[in-house]
Amino acid sequence: MNNKLEKYADELINETLDFIKENINWKITEHDLLQFINGKIQMNNFDLNVKNNVSFEENIRDKNYFPNPDNSKIIRKKGKIKFELYLSKKETKSVHIIKEIMIENL
Numbered sequence: 001m002n003n004k005l006e007k008y009a010d011e012l013i014n015e016t017l018d019f020i021k022e023n024i025n026w027k028i029t030e031h032d033l034l035q036f037i038n039g040k041i042q043m044n045n046f047d048l049n050v051k052n053n054v055s056f057e058e059n060i061r062d063k064n065y066f067p068n069p070d071n072s073k074i075i076r077k078k079g080k081i082k083f084e085l086y087l088s089k090k091e092t093k094s095v096h097i098i099k100e101i102m103i104e105n106l
Contacts, residue, residue: 030067
């Protein structure tokens with residue numbers, strides 16, 4: 001695996017968790033978080049992958065789940081959130097990172 005990509009993935013997840021903490025009272029959704037993540041990926045000149053995903057609570061169990069504005073779950077102060085990121089740059093190999101985090105532990 002590529003250490004630079006892995007480090008960036010960890011930083012990106014931490015930034016997203018900070019975003020959740022700062023905005024938890026504003027009814028942010030899985031789709032909002034995915035848009036946030038994809039925006040950060042593009043700003044940092046990484047290749048955007050359509051497989052990137054964010055799911056919350058029961059949606060974690062659905063392997064075919066993908067958030068969109070119509071079916072996206074609101075992120076609550078308690079529950080489990082899953083990030084699945086595929087990161088790559090043209091000159092490096094890609095990494096696939098999956099992290100599940102309990103929101104109340106933030």
